[in-house]
Structures are given as C-alpha cells and as structure tokens.
Amino acid sequence: QHNPNTKPNRTSIVHLFEWRWADIAEECERYLAPNGYGGVQISPPSESIVVTNPWHPWWQRYQPISYNLCSRSGTEEELKDMITRCNKVGLSIYVDAVINHMCGASGGEGNHSSCGSYFNANKEDFPSVPYSSWDFNDNKCRTDIENYSDVFQVRDCRLVSLLDLALEKDYVRGKVAEYMNKLIDMGVAGFRVDACKHMWPGDLHNVYGRLKSLNTTWFLPGTKPFIYQEVIDLGGESVKASEYFELGRVTEFKHSAKLGTVIRKWDKEKLSYLKSWGEGWGFMPSQKAMVFVDNHDNQRGHGAGGASVLTFWDSRLYKIASGLMLAHPYGVTIVMSSYRWDRHLVNGKDQNDWMGPPSNANGSTKAVPINPDSTCGDKWICEHRWRQIRNMVIFRNVVNGQPLSNWWDNGNNQIAFSRGSKGFIVINNDDCELNVMLDTGLPVGTYCDVISGDKSGDRCTGKRVSVGSDGRATFHISHTEEDPFIALHADSKL
Numbered sequence: 001q002h003n004p005n006t007k008p009n010r011t012s013i014v015h016l017f018e019w020r021w022a023d024i025a026e027e028c029e030r031y032l033a034p035n036g037y038g039g040v041q042i043s044p045p046s047e048s049i050v051v052t053n054p055w056h057p058w059w060q061r062y063q064p065i066s067y068n069l070c071s072r073s074g075t076e077e078e079l080k081d082m083i084t085r086c087n088k089v090g091l092s093i094y095v096d097a098v099i100n101h102m103c104g105a106s107g108g109e110g111n112h113s114s115c116g117s118y119f120n121a122n123k124e125d126f127p128s129v130p131y132s133s134w135d136f137n138d139n140k141c142r143t144d145i146e147n148y149s150d151v152f153q154v155r156d157c158r159l160v161s162l163l164d165l166a167l168e169k170d171y172v173r174g175k176v177a178e179y180m181n182k183l184i185d186m187g188v189a190g191f192r193v194d195a196c197k198h199m200w201p202g203d204l205h206n207v208y209g210r211l212k213s214l215n216t217t218w219f220l221p222g223t224k225p226f227i228y229q230e231v232i233d234l235g236g237e238s239v240k241a242s243e244y245f246e247l248g249r250v251t252e253f254k255h256s257a258k259l260g261t262v263i264r265k266w267d268k269e270k271l272s273y274l275k276s277w278g279e280g281w282g283f284m285p286s287q288k289a290m291v292f293v294d295n296h297d298n299q300r301g302h303g304a305g306g307a308s309v310l311t312f313w314d315s316r317l318y319k320i321a322s323g324l325m326l327a328h329p330y331g332v333t334i335v336m337s338s339y340r341w342d343r344h345l346v347n348g349k350d351q352n353d354w355m356g357p358p359s360n361a362n363g364s365t366k367a368v369p370i371n372p373d374s375t376c377g378d379k380w381i382c383e384h385r386w387r388q389i390r391n392m393v394i395f396r397n398v399v400n401g402q403p404l405s406n407w408w409d410n411g412n413n414q415i416a417f418s419r420g421s422k423g424f425i426v427i428n429n430d431d432c433e434l435n436v437m438l439d440t441g442l443p444v445g446t447y448c449d450v451i452s453g454d455k456s457g458d459r460c461t462g463k464r465v466s467v468g469s470d471g472r473a474t475f476h477i478s479h480t481e482e483d484p485f486i487a488l489h490a491d492s493k494l
C-alpha cells in the first residue's frame with residue numbers, strides 16, 4: 001500500500017545505509033525521534049554472501065544466501081531489539097528486501113556467508129531456505145540481462161549474473177512471503193523492494209497479497225505494510241514505473257537526476273523552471289512517488305542518474321537540493337545518510353565504488369561515534385544530522401498538507417515559495433545578490449531562519465526575518481554565503 005505508516009506529522013524517512021542495528025536503535029532514541037524523523041530504511045537484514053575480493057564490499061548484502069536474519073549489521077536479536085526500540089519512540093522501520101535473486105553465479109561453494117550457512121552457487125543450492133535449481137529461472141534464461149528493451153530478458157534473465165528466482169512458483173512466493181511476514185511480526189512498517197524492474201508485477205502482486213497486517217503492538221489493526229519499489233525509469237526502456245503504481249509507491253529517479261542538473265545549472269537549467277516541478281516535469285504522480293537527492297547506488301555511480309546526482313561530496317549544493325526537496329510537496333522524501341570512502345575517480349568512474357562501511361580489520365562494521373558537536377565520527381557522514389537538512393525535515397512536518405503558493409522567481413536562479421501559511425523558503429543560486437521584498441503567506445511576526453541557525457526558546461541563533469501584517473518581508477541573501485537560502489515556518493516564529 002502507498003501510505004508510509006509514519007506517525008502523524010512525521011513525513012520523512014532516513015536511509016541509515018550500512019548502519020549496525022545497535023547504532024540505529026540508539027539513533028532512533030537520541031536523535032531521530034526528537035527531531036521529527038518518521039522512519040528508517042535499513043540495509044538488507046537477510047543472510048548474504050561474504051565477499052573478500054574486493055574486501056567486504058557494501059554490495060555483498062545484495063546477494064542473499066538465505067532469509068536468516070544475521071547480517072553485517074548484527075544478529076537477529078539485535079535486529080529485533082532495534083525494531084522494538086525504534087517503534088517505542090515512534091519511528092517506523094522499512095526493510096530493504098532483496099527477493100529477485102540470490103547470490104551471483106560465480107559465488108562459489110562453502111560457508112562464506114554472514115550466518116555461516118552452506119551454499120553452492122554453481123548448483124543453485126541454498127539449503128537454509130531451502131532453494132534448489134528448480135526454484136530459479138534457468139528454464140527461461142541462464143544468461144545476463146543485456147537488452148533492456150526486451151521485457152522477458154529484464155525479468156527472467158540474470159541481473160549482473162545474480163541467480164534469478166522463479167517468482168511465478170508458488171513455493172518461491174511462499175518462501176519470500178514467509179521472510180517478509182517474519183519481519184512484519186517483528187514490527188517493521190514496510191519494505192523497500194529491491195530490483196522490482198526485474199520482477200513481473202503479477203508475481204509481486206501475489207507476494208504482497210500474502211503479507212500480514214502490521215503488528216498491533218504499534219499499528220492499528222488491519223494496517224498493511226508500506227511498499228516502495230525500486231524501479232529505475234528514466235524513460236526509453238520497455239519496463240515502465242507505471243506498471244507498479246497499483247502495487248505500492250515507486251522510486252522516482254528522474255527527481256534525483258533532474259534536481260542535480262538544475263542545481264548544478266547544467267543543460268541551461270534554472271531554478272525558475274522548478275515552478276512546475278513534479279508531474280509538470282514528466283515525473284510520476286506525487287501520490288506514487290518516493291524521492292531522494294541521491295541513493296546508495298547513484299551516489300557512487302551505480303544504478304542511474306549519472307554525474308549530475310548531488311551527494312555529500314558537494315555539500316553546499318547538496319544542502320540546497322535537500323532544502324528544495326523537503327520544502328516541495330512532491331512525493332514521500334528519503335534522506336540519505338552515508339559513509340565516506342576513498343573515492344578515486346578515473347575518467348568519471350570511481351575505482352573504489354565497491355568500498356564498504358567504516359570497518360575493523362576483520363571486516364566487521366564500526367560503530368557510529370557521536371562527537372560533542374553532534375556530528376558523527378569515523379567517516380560516518382550523517383547528512384541527516386546536518387542542521388540545514390534536519391531543520392528542513394522539521395519544516396516538512398510543519399507544512400504537511402499545505403499547498404505550494406506564493407511562487408516567486410527572478411526568471412533565473414532565485415526562487416521562493418510558501419507552503420500555505422505555514423512555511424516559506426527563499427533560495428539564491430545565482431551569481432549575484434538577492435535583495436527583494438516577498439509575499440510569504442505567513443502571519444505577522446518575527447521568524448527565525450532555520451537554515452542559518454535554530455530557534456531555542458525565544459532566541460534565534462541564526463538570521464531573523466520580520467514579516468509584516470500584510471505577510472510581506474524583505475530578504476537579503478548573498479550568493480557567496482555558505483548556505484544561500486532561508487527557511488521560515490510556523491514553529492520557528494519567535
């Protein structure tokens with residue numbers, strides 16, 4: 001179903017990519033709940049292959065060995081504890097479900113898996129599920145997907161050699177649903193379903209139909225899991241995102257690619273063109289869309305979106321992009337939370353795009369230490385803790401349900417808009433100053449800009465903006481500022 005099952009007025013999900021369950025539990029309690037986050041997308045909890053060449057790449061977790069729940073993020077007990085503790089403080093957990101395939105064809109034979117289960121990729125033998133060669137699509141296709149204009153290839157052949165499950169089989173559907181239902185019983189609120197382009201909508205319909213209602217300890221009786229499906233549709237392929245709309249939400253990758261292009265001012269794009277942002281740009285309907293500035297794939301050149309995609313590496317533009325996404329009513333928003341790796345671009349391709357999370361010598365993932373200034377240590381970036389991003393997540397909660405109004409632009413890269421009478425944002429991405437009086441739609445009063453600072457009590461650590469009884473206010477934003485935008489909302493009124 002399409003509703004994210006977040007608590008009222010909590011609108012955004014954060015993807016804590018590769019975090020350990022123990023750290024996610026802490027983060028829910030100490031940071032996400034008090035700062036208005038709605039939920040967490042977690043890395044795949046299922047047992048995966050362990051790859052040592054290259055050394056424990058992040059992508060090993062997208063090669064399942066079984067549906068046992070021990071992974072690089074922790075044990076089943078730790079997973080359970082995390083789900084419970086996050087639910088207790090009002091945070092929903094979404095599981096990244098890898099159900100299109102098992103490990104790669106060249107995964108070998110042995111116990112090199114995250115729970116130590118035996119498997120044999122050559123024989124397609126995964127006794128811990130169990131799956132055998134009967135449960136794969138070999139009778140339809142045994143080669144890699146090469147031609148994305150052939151739907152049969154895309155859905156029945158192997159995605160980068162990953163052994164493709166026969167999801168039309170009742171047995172396979174049953175095993176996948178059993179895995180997802182176990183997580184539902186543990187208290188998760190929904191799923192990010194991986195690689196949906198490579199699965200037939202009819203098969204997914206059947207699997208979703210087998211899912212239970214959510215655990216009534218935390219959700220109203222009869223609540224169905226939230227489903228958001230990864231389908232990369234930038235146009236021009238045989239599989240369309242729209243085929244999946246009735247099943248759940250779908251990732252809108254055009255949003256990520258275009259937002260980067262506009263903010264980088266590539267292809268003669270300008271912020272003023274964002275007046276029709278959303279469906280007006282050929283995106284899917286807002287009620288179907290999941291949006292993000294970047295995701296774990298395209299921030300390192302995997303998946304789609306290309307060089308325009310903004311990431312923490314371009315922090316100034318990244319903050320503007322995040323501010324825009326979170327201020328705009330389009331879609332359900334996902335905030336990326338990354339780790340730093342030794343990025344090494346050669347002719348635009350990152351030689352180290354495989355590198356896993358900060359880890360110890362034995363390959364285990366490091367804990368996320370929190371610095372006294374509330375940033376994260378040990379190469380964890382924690383974009384979700386950046387003041388500008390965190391405060392815009394709160395902005396989005398405050399303006400939830402309000403229409404976009406009072407649009408203004410200078411015909412170039414200076415824009416502003418309000419969300420009804422609850423919030424207002426002004427952005428200057430031009431190479432000159434912004435000096436203008438604008439209709440904010442806000443009630444009269446003095447507001448604290450939540451980009452340059454925070455409101456605490458009746459004080460403001462950032463810029464103050466006074467809105468007159470006619471709703472108008474004067475704004476100055478220099479193009480040389482680190483954060484050339486201002487955001488005000490009902491709860492930042494002094």
Ligand code: QV4
Nearest residue numbers: 059060062063104106144160161194195197232297302303
């Ligand atoms: C390679 C070759 C194959 C060859 C094989 C032989 O590419 O042609 O046959 O070796 O051994 C890893 C390696 C990849 C390797 C493969 C199999 O990177 O080089 O194949 O393993 O051993 C992630 C990574 C992939 C990784 C995969 C499994 O991005 O690089 O593959 O995990 O570990 C399309 C899809 C979309 C997908 C996107 C990346 O439509 O669904 O590509 N996105 C999702 C996830 C993504 C994940 C997968 C799907 C697969 O978001 O993270 O891929 O679960 O656009």
Ligand code: CA
Nearest residue numbers: 155156164198
């Ligand atoms: Ca498939």
